[in-house]
Amino acid sequence: MHIYPIKFSPIPKETIWGGNKLNSILSKDFSDGIKIGESWEISGVKNDISLVANGNLKGESLNNLILNFGPRLLGEKVFKQFGREFPLLIKFIDANDTLSIQVHPDDELAKKRHNSYGKTEMWYVLEAEKEASLIVGFNQKVDQKLYQQKLNEGQLEEILNSEPVESGSCFFIPAGRVHAIGKGILLAEIQQTSDITYRMYDWNRVDKLGQARELHTDLALDAIDYTFDNQYATEYPSDNNKSTNLATSNYFTTNRLVFDQKIKRDYSLLDSFVIYICLEGEFEICYENNESIKVTKGESILIPAELKELVLETSDKTICLEVYI
Known part of the structure; x- marks a missing residue:
């Protein structure tokens, strides 16, 4: 059977911190008046499997494509490693408000606790409002004891590294690195196929029903990489063609x-x-x-x-x- 470059129907995700830039800037056709924080572009996550949007295979699920085409679609090596699971999740994220401070487990911990892959990811900023920033890593040497102390005192921000961003800013975020996308940022995210997030702090926010979102402070303790790094942003040359x-x-x-x-x-x-x-x-x-x-x-x-x-x-x-x- 003929196989060709495949587009998928984006999957919108309503969030407490979402906005409308996915529609206004990236020409998505999501419902107006709803805070859409994420557009899942290509997903093999259970219960959120992407569907083909173009050509003769329109309406087919990504899982069915892998079933029917296997190595022709994924490559021999990738198919051998991941079988019928698509290994990446591609998203656009619109942070109309600051996201929670969070961390993702690595493969070993995620397998043990959730029978899932871990979540290493990266961000590429498309647009950022004036003075927008995000959190990635620590701004000093930190151990678990200091982290817990600052968390309990409500002073976690004091030890977190804040980075000003603009269009083109790029960050690689290995599993275990503490992070949060700041208000006014539109970015592309590439990550392992995993939807496991440990929420460490959520700015004392409540939803429209007055409920605070669940925190995972105990689970996060063993997942955090407490390593301090002098350089978190990815620097790269701006070469054309x-x-x-x-x-x-x-x-x-x-x-x-x-x-x-x-x-x-x-x-x-x-x-x-x-x-x-x-x-x-x-x-x-x-x-x-x-x-x-x-x-x-x-x-x-x-x-x-x-x-x-x-x-x-x-x-x-x-x-x-x-x-x-």
């Missing part, structure tokens, strides 16, 4: 593509699917038999592993993320 690496890990590799002319992508040495996340502009993907598909700002698209040679064409400056295993 070539690929710039932003993150490389056991879980995913992410590159930034900025181009204003035709570029070729050769994946003949790569044994993985590829995902493009369009952040600015629009482009055409030309693949086998002179077929093509257009991708616009706010869209994500899955390139099956068997499509090895692509040409990306644009008439204006385009920015996208290129993700693979």
